[in-house]
Structures are given as C-alpha cells and as structure tokens.
Amino acid sequence: MTKHPAASGEATPQTQQTPQTPRGARKAAPPSRRFxxxxxxxxxxVAGFxxxxxxxxxxxxxKVAEDKGFASQxxxxxxKDSPLGDYGVKGVDDExxxxxxxxxxxxxLTLAVGGGLFWVVRRRSPSSKSPNSKSPSSE
Structure with missing residues (x-):
C-alpha cells in the first residue's frame, strides 16, 4: 500500500510552486489591512459628513423625560464646556x-484608544500568558 505524498509530509509539486509577482508590480494589501x-x-x-x-x-x-414631565430636572x-462638548468643536463657528x-x-480618538488597548494586550509578556497557550514558534 502506497501513501499519498502529502500524507507523509512530503512536499508535492503543487505546494512547491509559489506565485511569482512580475517585476515592478506591487503586491495587494492583506485582506485585514484592506478591511x-x-x-x-x-x-x-459617516462621522464627518x-x-x-x-x-x-x-x-x-x-423624549421619555419630556413625555413623563421630568425633563425640567x-x-x-x-x-459641556470641553473642546468637543455639545457635539461640536469649540471655536469653530460653522455648525x-x-x-x-x-x-x-x-x-x-476612539481608534487611538482602541488600537492602543489592542496593542498593549497583544504585546503582553510571555510570563503573563496562560500555561496552556502555545507560542507561534512551538507549532
């Protein structure tokens, strides 16, 4: 009984071929960057226009506060007096x-805070990882 080359871990001619990019052509951005x-x-x-x-x-x-009569409170x-208070930029006259x-x-700001938090969580030291997690190099 013969084994299929891929089942034994051997590289097949199909997996050995790598697509060649023509000289001077740029590679497309990864899907995550494009997204x-x-x-x-x-x-x-949406935010700006x-x-x-x-x-x-x-x-x-x-609306509920007005309907129930406690909007006066x-x-x-x-x-409210911050630079971005009341859904506008203070000092810019055009509404x-x-x-x-x-x-x-x-x-x-949301992107900076969210991205910063993501970066901090992603860059945790190896000692703070759970003992069951695998590092990319051990796979």
Missing part, C-alpha cells in the same frame, strides 16, 4: 464644520 482602510474611510465619512443629516428630534431618553454634564470635525476627531 481596516475601508472601515476607517467609511467611519470618517453624514452625521450632519442626523435627526434633530430628541433622542429616546429626552435635567442638568448639564461636566464636560456643519464644527459637527463634522467633532465626529472625525471622535473617530480618531
């Missing part, structure tokens, strides 16, 4: 530009 770039572009467009067309009607919590939050900039800055 990230498209996601970032869509997020910036589409957000201006959001409904001016009150949100659900405000509403207080301003502590960050549309102010809201768009606030959205783009918010996307950037």
């Amino acid at each position: 990230f770039a498209v996601f970032l572009l869509v997020a910036v467009i 589409v957000s201006f067309y959001a409904s001016a009607s009150p949100d659900g919590l405000t 509403e207080k301003d939050h502590g960050l 549309r530009l102010s809201g768009g900039l606030a959205g783009v800055i918010g996307v950037g």
Whole structure:
C-alpha cells in the first residue's frame, strides 16, 4: 500500500510552486489591512459628513423625560464646556464644520484608544500568558 505524498509530509509539486509577482508590480494589501482602510474611510465619512443629516428630534431618553414631565430636572454634564462638548468643536463657528470635525476627531480618538488597548494586550509578556497557550514558534 502506497501513501499519498502529502500524507507523509512530503512536499508535492503543487505546494512547491509559489506565485511569482512580475517585476515592478506591487503586491495587494492583506485582506485585514484592506478591511481596516475601508472601515476607517467609511467611519470618517459617516462621522464627518453624514452625521450632519442626523435627526434633530430628541433622542429616546429626552423624549421619555419630556413625555413623563421630568425633563425640567435635567442638568448639564461636566464636560459641556470641553473642546468637543455639545457635539461640536469649540471655536469653530460653522455648525456643519464644527459637527463634522467633532465626529472625525471622535473617530480618531476612539481608534487611538482602541488600537492602543489592542496593542498593549497583544504585546503582553510571555510570563503573563496562560500555561496552556502555545507560542507561534512551538507549532
């Protein structure tokens, strides 16, 4: 009984071939980078441009507070006077530009904080890993 070459761990002619990139041609970005770039572009467009067309009607919590009669007890939050308070950038007089900039800055800050946390968690020292986890070099 003969074994198939792939079952015995031997390389087959099909697995030995590697696609050749023509000289001067650029390789396509990995799918994860492409996805990230498209996601970032869509997020910036939505935050910077589409957000201006959001409904001016009150949100659900405000609507319920008005309907139930306790909206008069509403207080301003502590960050109302911050540079990005009240859905705009302080010092920018054009309402549309102010809201768009606030959205783009918010996307950037969220990306920076989320990316930073991801990087910290990913770069943990080997001693903090669980004993059952395998390192890429041991596979």
